[in-house]
Amino acid sequence: MEYEAVIGLEVHAQLLTESKIFCGCATKFGAPPNTHVCPVCLGMPGVLPVLNERVVEFTIRAGLATNCSVQPKSVWARKNYFYPDLPKDYQISQYELPICLDGWLDIQVEGQDKRRIGITRIHMEEDAGKLVHDPSQPVSYVDYNRTGVPLMELVSEPDLRTPAEAGAYLRALRDILVYLEVCDGNMEEGSFRCDANVSLRPVGQQELGTKAELKNMNSFRGVERALEYEIRRQRALLDEGGKVKQETRLWDPDQGKSFGMRGKEEAHDYRYMPDPDLLPLIVDDAWVERVRAGLPELPEAKRARLVAEFGLSEYDAGVLTASKALADYYEAVAAAGAPAKTAANWVTSDLIGALKAQGLEIGQTPISPGGLAGLLKLIEAGTISGKMAKEVFAEMMDTGEQAEAIVKKKGLTQVSDAGELESLLQEIFAANPDEVEAFKGGKKKLMGFFVGQVMQKTKGQANPKVVNQLINKLLGG
Ligand code: ADP
Numbered sequence: 001m002e003y004e005a006v007i008g009l010e011v012h013a014q015l016l017t018e019s020k021i022f023c024g025c026a027t028k029f030g031a032p033p034n035t036h037v038c039p040v041c042l043g044m045p046g047v048l049p050v051l052n053e054r055v056v057e058f059t060i061r062a063g064l065a066t067n068c069s070v071q072p073k074s075v076w077a078r079k080n081y082f083y084p085d086l087p088k089d090y091q092i093s094q095y096e097l098p099i100c101l102d103g104w105l106d107i108q109v110e111g112q113d114k115r116r117i118g119i120t121r122i123h124m125e126e127d128a129g130k131l132v133h134d135p136s137q138p139v140s141y142v143d144y145n146r147t148g149v150p151l152m153e154l155v156s157e158p159d160l161r162t163p164a165e166a167g168a169y170l171r172a173l174r175d176i177l178v179y180l181e182v183c184d185g186n187m188e189e190g191s192f193r194c195d196a197n198v199s200l201r202p203v204g205q206q207e208l209g210t211k212a213e214l215k216n217m218n219s220f221r222g223v224e225r226a227l228e229y230e231i232r233r234q235r236a237l238l239d240e241g242g243k244v245k246q247e248t249r250l251w252d253p254d255q256g257k258s259f260g261m262r263g264k265e266e267a268h269d270y271r272y273m274p275d276p277d278l279l280p281l282i283v284d285d286a287w288v289e290r291v292r293a294g295l296p297e298l299p300e301a302k303r304a305r306l307v308a309e310f311g312l313s314e315y316d317a318g319v320l321t322a323s324k325a326l327a328d329y330y331e332a333v334a335a336a337g338a339p340a341k342t343a344a345n346w347v348t349s350d351l352i353g354a355l356k357a358q359g360l361e362i363g364q365t366p367i368s369p370g371g372l373a374g375l376l377k378l379i380e381a382g383t384i385s386g387k388m389a390k391e392v393f394a395e396m397m398d399t400g401e402q403a404e405a406i407v408k409k410k411g412l413t414q415v416s417d418a419g420e421l422e423s424l425l426q427e428i429f430a431a432n433p434d435e436v437e438a439f440k441g442g443k444k445k446l447m448g449f450f451v452g453q454v455m456q457k458t459k460g461q462a463n464p465k466v467v468n469q470l471i472n473k474l475l476g477g
Pocket residue numbers: 006007008009010155156157158159197198199208209210211
């Protein structure tokens with residue numbers, strides 16, 4: 001039997017607010033355990049939550065960027081469960097009436113058509129604390145610094161069909177949230193996490209099969225691998241005449257396998273109820289429009305604009321818009337007067353390569369956009385050759401000096417003066433009459449010999465293009 005995979009993703013994105021969702025505690029990561037806590041996020045009796053307006057604003061931003069409709073009224077709900085990481089014994093979330101509904105995102109897997117993936121909903125909630133297990137001790141610890149850190153959950157429709165599509169969706173969503181500056185998008189550190197739901201059904205069947213939910217993936221590739229494994233597992237099971245069990249499975253990246261964790265029978269009953277401590281959230285049109293007006297250009301629009309405005313290839317535009325900082329850097333180089341395509345080549349290969357080699361981010365580059373433009377203008381003007389430029393570039397990376405200063409210091413200027421080069425060539429021709437005759441007789445390979453002679457005499461500083469033209473002119477090539 002031929003099966004089709006059906007995949008839906010639930011993404012938790014940690015919001016980049018300074019303070020927690022219902023109290024003034026800092027969200028900053030890495031503080032000593034239980035130092036960013038207060039009676040509210042510790043769930044002490046008699047305290048009341050106060051909603052952080054920025055959390056709402058950030059979620060509206062994400063909703064608009066993913067084509068959702070922002071709801072005028074949404075409701076906070078208590079999700080009840082008992083676990084030591086949750087001091088109140090309930091998590092404040094949104095349930096039946098979330099803030100955003102019915103959005104979509106266009107994704108593209110290389111070599112395939114664009115596909116539109118539905119976004120069911122986005123809601124806000126608070127994070128739980130963190131259990132710390134120390135294998136050398138017979139106890140576990142709990143750190144409540146993360147308790148009350150704001151999260152946004154984005155739930156997709158079961159519209160994805162392959163692990164590659166799931167990866168493309170996640171990367172597109174991550175890029176958007178990072179561009180919006182609402183989430184740092186770091187999967188390894190858990191500020192962008194994904195649970196993946198997957199089922200199989202016979203090709204042609206409408207009804208969905210029974211799904212498994214996969215957890216514990218901490219990279220994009222990990223999500224794809226976990227899905228590939230799960231699809232294989234379910235297919236083998238169905239082929240044997242077995243049935244897929246609805247369950248949650250934990251992915252183990254080292255073994256490349258997932259393991260059943262809890263089945264539907266043991267599924268929690270969260271007893272959701274409206275939170276009586278919080279009023280319904282009212283978002284008026286004016287607020288939505290204010291947020292909309294402040295949205296930055298998103299990756300897809302930026303990519304299209306770089307292609308249209310600068311004549312870049314889709315590929316280069318894709319590389320340059322991988323981060324907003326990189327795209328901004330590139331646009332600043334072009335704005336400083338560098339030829340746009342040359343600038344794209346240098347940024348996507350030389351600059352990115354050099355930064356990677358030194359373990360630097362684009363924000364830490366020693367070469368300013370104006371500095372790189374200066375270098376590229378020297379090549380364009382013929383002052384230095386492309387080869388010299390590589391040397392100058394390396395020096396700029398090391399010292400942060402301007403291209404012109406390095407060129408002057410190293411005496412790197414290229415000799416392009418036709419008169420100067422011509423008299424040099426005449427000397428060379430006079431000293432090598434046999435080669436001149438052979439060249440005239442059709443042995444064009446000797447071009448390299450003459451150019452080499454010129455380079456030797458100018459210590460590599462002659463402009464090879466000008467030398468070539470002169471040789472052809474003088475010897476009638
Ligand atoms: P649950 O009640 O188990 O949380 P939901 O209906 O809320 O399930 O869906 C959670 C996620 O799982 C969504 O992203 C949804 O698209 C996806 N999903 C739901 N049913 C299926 C299915 N049969 N196969 C694959 N994905 C599914």
